[in-house]
Amino acid sequence: MDGSGMPTTCSTCPYCGVGCGVLLRPDGHGGLDVKGDPDHPANGGRLCSKGSALAETVGLDNRLLTPRIGGQQASWDSALTLVADRFRQTIADHGPDSVAFYVSGQLLTEDYYVANKLMKGFIGSANIDTNSRLCMASTVAGHRRAFGTDTVPGTYEDLEEADVIVLVGSNLAWCHPVLYQRILAAQKARGTRIVVIDPRRTASCDTAEMHLPVKAGGDVPLFNRLLVRLYEGGALDKEFLARVNGFDDTLRAAYADDVAATGLDADLVERFCDLWMRNEKVVTIFSQGVNQSSAGADKVNAILNCHLATGRIGRPGMGPFSVTGQPNAMGGREVGGLANMLACHLDLENSEHRGAVRQFWQSPAMPEAPGLKAVDMFRAVGEGQIKALWIIHTNPAVSMPDADRVRDAIAGCDFTVVSDITDQTDTARLADVLLPAAAWGEKDGTVTNSDRTISRQRPVLPIPGEARPDWQQLAEVGRRMGWHAAFDYETPAEIFREYAALSGIAGRFGKDFDISLWAALDDRGYAALRPTRWPVTVARQGGRFFADGQFYHPDGKARMIPVTYRAPAAKTGPRYPFRFNTGRIRDQWHTMTRTALSPRLSAHLAEPYLDLHPNDAADLGVQPADLVRVRSPGGKQSILRARITADMQPGDVFAPMHWTGETAPSARIDALVAPVTDPVSGQPESKAGVVAVERLKAR
Numbered sequence: 001m002d003g004s005g006m007p008t009t010c011s012t013c014p015y016c017g018v019g020c021g022v023l024l025r026p027d028g029h030g031g032l033d034v035k036g037d038p039d040h041p042a043n044g045g046r047l048c049s050k051g052s053a054l055a056e057t058v059g060l061d062n063r064l065l066t067p068r069i070g071g072q073q074a075s076w077d078s079a080l081t082l083v084a085d086r087f088r089q090t091i092a093d094h095g096p097d098s099v100a101f102y103v104s105g106q107l108l109t110e111d112y113y114v115a116n117k118l119m120k121g122f123i124g125s126a127n128i129d130t131n132s133r134l135c136m137a138s139t140v141a142g143h144r145r146a147f148g149t150d151t152v153p154g155t156y157e158d159l160e161e162a163d164v165i166v167l168v169g170s171n172l173a174w175c176h177p178v179l180y181q182r183i184l185a186a187q188k189a190r191g192t193r194i195v196v197i198d199p200r201r202t203a204s205c206d207t208a209e210m211h212l213p214v215k216a217g218g219d220v221p222l223f224n225r226l227l228v229r230l231y232e233g234g235a236l237d238k239e240f241l242a243r244v245n246g247f248d249d250t251l252r253a254a255y256a257d258d259v260a261a262t263g264l265d266a267d268l269v270e271r272f273c274d275l276w277m278r279n280e281k282v283v284t285i286f287s288q289g290v291n292q293s294s295a296g297a298d299k300v301n302a303i304l305n306c307h308l309a310t311g312r313i314g315r316p317g318m319g320p321f322s323v324t325g326q327p328n329a330m331g332g333r334e335v336g337g338l339a340n341m342l343a344c345h346l347d348l349e350n351s352e353h354r355g356a357v358r359q360f361w362q363s364p365a366m367p368e369a370p371g372l373k374a375v376d377m378f379r380a381v382g383e384g385q386i387k388a389l390w391i392i393h394t395n396p397a398v399s400m401p402d403a404d405r406v407r408d409a410i411a412g413c414d415f416t417v418v419s420d421i422t423d424q425t426d427t428a429r430l431a432d433v434l435l436p437a438a439a440w441g442e443k444d445g446t447v448t449n450s451d452r453t454i455s456r457q458r459p460v461l462p463i464p465g466e467a468r469p470d471w472q473q474l475a476e477v478g479r480r481m482g483w484h485a486a487f488d489y490e491t492p493a494e495i496f497r498e499y500a501a502l503s504g505i506a507g508r509f510g511k512d513f514d515i516s517l518w519a520a521l522d523d524r525g526y527a528a529l530r531p532t533r534w535p536v537t538v539a540r541q542g543g544r545f546f547a548d549g550q551f552y553h554p555d556g557k558a559r560m561i562p563v564t565y566r567a568p569a570a571k572t573g574p575r576y577p578f579r580f581n582t583g584r585i586r587d588q589w590h591t592m593t594r595t596a597l598s599p600r601l602s603a604h605l606a607e608p609y610l611d612l613h614p615n616d617a618a619d620l621g622v623q624p625a626d627l628v629r630v631r632s633p634g635g636k637q638s639i640l641r642a643r644i645t646a647d648m649q650p651g652d653v654f655a656p657m658h659w660t661g662e663t664a665p666s667a668r669i670d671a672l673v674a675p676v677t678d679p680v681s682g683q684p685e686s687k688a689g690v691v692a693v694e695r696l697k698a699r
């Protein structure tokens with residue numbers, strides 16, 4: 001309670017993976033006051049522009065308030081019965097792999113848990129994937145190859161204790177602003193040195209002493225060169241390497257790689273290697289520039305290799321650190337929200353793991369092989385193999401690569417259910433059944449941020465109209481499909497307790513992801529849960545992983561993975577001479593369904609644009625603010641405003657991915673992105689396509 005007499009509620013920002021704590025207070029007029037939570041360990045009271053504008057994005061504008069069937073208002077009873085009947089009938093006619101769920105890093109962990117349990121444990125298919133596949137699947141694959149599990153080794157505090165921070169494919173200043181603020185504060189206090197490795201000169205370069213404008217795909221040869229220098233410079237940790245397999249093969253591969261593929265000045269590469277070698281406390285932060293690549297997992301492992309070879313992992317101020325894009329991408333990973341994982345970091349393809357989860361859930365059926373990953377899932381929808389699809393809190397008709405084809409695939413699917421807070425997305429317009437969901441500020445559950453801190457999202461506003469939380473929708477469909485006892489949840493606290501109990505099984509398999517001490521939490525304890533970083537078991541409490549040389553492969557050791565340069569799948573040439581990069585801007589979020597509601601955020605950059613280098617602009621006869629047509633080999637085009645900037649390398653162009661069919665019908669950036677994926681992680685290559693650019697019309 002504050003001076004106004006209104007209660008204050010601790011919750012978590014719904015945007016990025018930093019996971020900042022917020023204090024929410026109803027303003028008495030249906031809106032909210034929002035402040036940073038000074039006691040939350042992620043942000044200590046800080047908020048970025050998006051977090052500060054949260055109050056402007058709540059309300060009833062564009063809200064979906066009742067279920068709809070075929071565009072007509074319907075009762076929950078008829079909508080849910082129809083969903084359950086159509087899924088049951090499709091499974092009966094075509095088997096469990098003829099249905100799929102496509103979910104979102106916006107889901108709370110409890111929602112994710114129920115969706116995963118319904119698909120993997122009861123429907124008997126692994127066809128559940130998430131838009132987090134587009135965000136951090138390469139990191140998950142890289143972690144599992146190196147560590148034997150998908151575990152982030154470090155903590156946010158490491159960023160403040162490091163002497164050198166290396167940002168690889170991460171514009172932290174815009175995409176994880178509060179973490180960047182923490183680093184800047186440390187830089188002021190102790191002179192932290194910052195290096196940025198990115199084809200573009202971004203806002204994160206403003207405080208960096210070194211910017212390496214690496215060519216797309218050049219990260220692997222760059223870190224291979226670093227590994228060679230670490231070896232030749234005597235910087236390896238031989239004692240730690242006794243706990244690591246694969247060093248010799250990895251070093252051989254590193255020697256065989258060609259540093260020229262980085263496109264970097266050789267002196268700059270050597271200066272970077274010197275800095276890395278001479279400072280033990282190095283944290284290497286990586287994000288979408290690494291992950292969104294057809295060689296994403298290899299890039300991740302090239303980075304991990306250098307940290308493993310030097311033992312610079314999991315100790316204060318050092319380690320590889322992936323930052324997640326979405327608020328609950330990590331929570332989804334924890335409860336198996338990807339097509340190739342089980343809950344609680346257990347492996348779908350491990351029969352013992354499968355058996356344990358099956359017994360715990362009392363499952364009638366469980367798949368033995370991974371399901372379809374996002375890009376393949378929508379391909380299967382388009383080809384008619386997936387006949388019933390449930391899309392929850394995401395807008396794949398806009399955000400998937402080859403978005404036009406995805407939109408057509410959804411439109412052609414026999415039966416599509418969409419759960420969302422609004423009917424104003426391109427995907428929602430294609431739904432046979434539209435289910436109104438609770439929004440941030442109304443939802444009740446947990447999320448996990450990039451450094452494994454589990455926090456609560458708490459409700460502070462009433463759920464409007466007939467909207468319902470996602471877990472309720474999923475559980476109700478599970479019951480109507482015949483699995484009453486398994487989905488008989490009354491509250492999110494019950495789901496959390498079950499998930500915590502299941503995590504105890506993971507503990508028996510040697511994982512440290514054991515939060516089973518929370519399985520005894522009563523509703524009041526759940527309501528009062530404070531932000532807590534896992535592991536919470538006594539041995540590893542709150543700490544960092546792997547400095548003790550204990551990993552999760554069967555032999556307890558880590559693995560270095562030999563990797564060499566692989567060029568992006570699409571090649572530039574006379575017809576498509578530009579390398580096409582996509583990404584986020586500071587003040588928008590995903591397809592803008594929420595941030596576009598804030599005039600303040602929309603004022604930052606008001607329309608879609610294309611950044612290109614002055615030399616390229618001169619060659620094309622493009623002046624600042626001209627409209628340009630951008631064409632892809634897939635036959636798609638977008639019209640964008642040209643921005644001419646030396647922040648780009650010649651031959652590279654960049655467009656933000658937020659504007660959609662609704663906000664900018666002629667933009668549709670992801671329609672230009674080819675559906676090419678990393679063969680290991682299934683993550684699409686969203687940052688290294690090819691396009692042609694031309695000035696649209698005469699001035």
Ligand code: SF4
Pocket residue numbers: 013014015016017018019020043046047048049050051052176177178179
């Ligand atoms: Fe929200 Fe991320 Fe900004 Fe924190 S940094 S306030 S989590 S958008």
